[in-house]
Every structure is written in C-alpha cells, then in structure tokens.
Amino acid sequence: MLMEKTKKRQHYESIEKxxxxxxxxxxxxxxxxxxKENDTETIINQLRDGSANKIASWNQLKILAITRPAVIIYSYTMLATFLRIQLSLISGHMYKDAQNVDNGIIGNEVQAKYMALxxxxxxESIKILSNLIQSKVVMVTQSLSLTKQLTLRDLEQIYWALTSCIxxxxxxDPVKNLTYYMLQQENTENNDTSIYTKLINQMLDVSESGEVQDLMQKNVRSGFVLLMDHISVYFNDSSKNDNEHDVRDTSHSEESNVKNSTSTYLQEATNNGSSEFVNINKTTMALAKIIPIVNGQVPDNPTPNDIAADWLQHLILNNELKILGAxxxxxxSCSQS
Incomplete structure (x- = not known):
C-alpha cells in the first residue's frame, strides 16, 4: 500500500513538472x-514619423495599451487553469489504465487530439477575447481625455471598472465561459470515440464548476494587483522628477501635450537612488504620459521581469491551482466511472 502511494505520488510529481x-x-x-491582436507598434511608428493624426492615433493607442496587459492577465489565467485541468484529468485516467483497471485504454491518437485542444x-479565440476586452476598454475610457491628470488609484479604478464590465x-465573461474560448464547437459534440468524448465531457464538468470560476476570478484580480505594482514604480519616479521640473502645463492644448508625450515616448525610467519619501497615491500624470508606461508593461520583445513573465510565474507557483490539479x-485516478 505504501509502495503504491509512493508510486502514485512520483507519477503526479512528474505530471506537475x-x-x-x-x-x-x-x-x-x-x-x-x-x-499581434493588440498591435501598438504600428501606431507608435506612425506617431514617430509624423504620418498619422496625433489625436486620433493617441486615442487608439490609449485603447490598445490599456487592453494589452488586461488580455495577458485574462488569457494567461485561462491557459494555466485549463492546462492544469486538462493534464491532471488525462493523467489520472492514464495512471488508472496502467493499473489494469477496466476503463478503456487511452490511445496515442486520442492523447494527441486531446492535448492539442x-x-x-x-x-483563434484569443481574437475574440482581445476584441471583447478592447470593446470594454472603449466603454470605460471614452470620457477620458489625453490631458486628464490621473493618480495611480485612478488608473487602478479604470482596471477594476474594466473587470466589472467584463x-x-x-x-x-471568460471566467464564466472558459470552455467556450478553449474548445471549438465541434469538439463538444458527441461524434468522436467514446473515450475522447468522455474526456471532453469530464473536462467540461470540471471547467464549468463554481470552484474553478471562483479560483479564476480570484487569480484575475491578483493579476491586476500585480500590474499596478509594476506601474507604481513609474508614479514614484514621476513624483521625484516633478520635484525638479513640473511637467504639467495646463496652458497647453491637448495636441501640444500629445506632442510632448510623443517626443518622450519610452524614455521614462525608474530612479531608485533617492531615499525621499513619496506618496504615490497623490502623484498625478497626464493620461498621455501614462499610456506609454502601460503599453511598456507588455513589450513586443519579452523581458525577464515584464508583467507577462511575472504573472506567468505567479500562476505556475499558485498553490490553489496546484491543489486543484492534485x-x-x-x-x-481512483474513480470507477
């Protein structure tokens, strides 16, 4: 009995890896x-070479920049949750098969088809998710002008409003409809082999459970908290810079402010050398200055500590997801159904 438990634990540890x-x-x-679905580089290049209408382009950039990290948070949460369910379920069946329990052997063809889901x-459906979040961002931000001064808390409220709209x-809602985004419609029809259909139906039952939805919603919120932690560094730096030079000029027109933001695009950098206390919740920045900061959280070329990499590590190490899989x-691996 002890040997069996050890063997089973080792098998699951291998599956978890x-x-x-x-x-x-x-x-x-x-x-x-x-x-690809939230391409900001094209707009940035047009702004740099002066080939686009600046106000229209910056408003479009506003939508895509705010959307981009939001899609990363939702999609990574969905992928990590789905794969935990998918691999844990088929691995349980395969362990039971290996113990010669009469449950029908899962062949290589079924495994390959199942794992390709x-x-x-x-x-494909990442396009649907991106369009959904873009449309909600438009709703949440349509009244915000590029010269609007925002605090970190204001930006946080934009993202909380976004999650509420979704x-x-x-x-x-991707949290309530995980399998809609993950599975092609044909994959949910009962026209496959009995073993494959059984796997799909069991995965549907687990994925649509209240437990999984609650866990996903909790993780999505944690993802946005992490995003705000990443962005808060720039508000801290902005406050230090403002002590030396006030970047706000209310006499400028919106187009003038946009031009100023264009010229300094992607030149914001953190300054950790000062020990001066700064209340970042009172620091304000124009939305046009915040846009490149938010967009930079998911750069075209990955960096080790960008929000996508950081959030992925959080999901992989998430104890509740591990418990769900276990x-x-x-x-x-034990059921006789």
Whole structure:
C-alpha cells in the first residue's frame, strides 16, 4: 500500500513538472498572439514619423495599451487553469489504465487530439477575447481625455471598472465561459470515440464548476494587483522628477501635450537612488504620459521581469491551482466511472 502511494505520488510529481513546462511553452506562443491582436507598434511608428493624426492615433493607442496587459492577465489565467485541468484529468485516467483497471485504454491518437485542444484558444479565440476586452476598454475610457491628470488609484479604478464590465456580461465573461474560448464547437459534440468524448465531457464538468470560476476570478484580480505594482514604480519616479521640473502645463492644448508625450515616448525610467519619501497615491500624470508606461508593461520583445513573465510565474507557483490539479488527478485516478 505504501509502495503504491509512493508510486502514485512520483507519477503526479512528474505530471506537475510536465504541466509547468507546457504552460511555459504555450504561454510564449500565446503572448505573440496577444501582441499581434493588440498591435501598438504600428501606431507608435506612425506617431514617430509624423504620418498619422496625433489625436486620433493617441486615442487608439490609449485603447490598445490599456487592453494589452488586461488580455495577458485574462488569457494567461485561462491557459494555466485549463492546462492544469486538462493534464491532471488525462493523467489520472492514464495512471488508472496502467493499473489494469477496466476503463478503456487511452490511445496515442486520442492523447494527441486531446492535448492539442489549447491551440484553438492560442491561435483563434484569443481574437475574440482581445476584441471583447478592447470593446470594454472603449466603454470605460471614452470620457477620458489625453490631458486628464490621473493618480495611480485612478488608473487602478479604470482596471477594476474594466473587470466589472467584463464580468457583468455573463454570456461572454471568460471566467464564466472558459470552455467556450478553449474548445471549438465541434469538439463538444458527441461524434468522436467514446473515450475522447468522455474526456471532453469530464473536462467540461470540471471547467464549468463554481470552484474553478471562483479560483479564476480570484487569480484575475491578483493579476491586476500585480500590474499596478509594476506601474507604481513609474508614479514614484514621476513624483521625484516633478520635484525638479513640473511637467504639467495646463496652458497647453491637448495636441501640444500629445506632442510632448510623443517626443518622450519610452524614455521614462525608474530612479531608485533617492531615499525621499513619496506618496504615490497623490502623484498625478497626464493620461498621455501614462499610456506609454502601460503599453511598456507588455513589450513586443519579452523581458525577464515584464508583467507577462511575472504573472506567468505567479500562476505556475499558485498553490490553489496546484491543489486543484492534485484533486482532479486523485479523483480520476481512483474513480470507477
């Protein structure tokens, strides 16, 4: 009995490592899809070479820049949750098969088809998710002018309003409709082999449970808290810079402020050399100055500490997701259904 428990634990530990590696690998591809669907580089280049209407382009950049990290937070949460469920479920069945329990052997063809399910989300429905979040960002930010002075708390409230708008629509909310985004419609029809259909139906049952939805919602909120932590550094730096030079000039027109922001685009850098206390909750910046900071949280070329990389590590190390996977594995490696 003890030997059996040890063998089972070692098998699950191996599966957990495989799951982590799979999440890391697929998240890299997913990140590229998010950047492609929320392309800010084209607009930035047009602003730099003066070939675009600055006000219109900056308003479009505002939408895409705010959308980009939001899509990363939602999509990474969805991918990590789905893969935990997917791998834990099939691994439980395969362990049971190995113990010669009469449950029907999961062949290589079924395994390959089952494990390829996430490709639909990465390459196709990520477009649906991006469009959804973009539309909600438009709703939340349409009244904000580029010269509007915002505190870090104001920016945080924009993102909380965004999550509220997304969750308010229960028909499209990715937390409540995980399998809609993850599975092609044909994959949910009962026209496959009995073993494959059984795996899909079991995955649907688990993914649509209240427990999984609550965990996803909690993780999404944690993702936005992490995003604000990343951005807060720039508000701290802005306050220090403002002590030396007041960047706010209320006599300028909106177009003038946009031009100033264009010329300093991506030149914001943190300054950790000062020990002076700064209340970042009282520091304000024009929205046009915040946009490049927010956009820079998910750069086109990945960096080790950008929000995408940081959030991915949080999800991989998330203890509640690990427990979810372990519980699923245990349930399906022991069940006789």
């Amino acid at each position: 495989t799951c982590n590696q799979t999440i890391l690998s697929l998240a890299s591809t997913l990140r590229n899809s998010v950047i 996430s490709s639909y989300f990465i390459y 969750s308010a629509d229960s028909s499209t 519980n699923i594995y245990e349930a399906f």
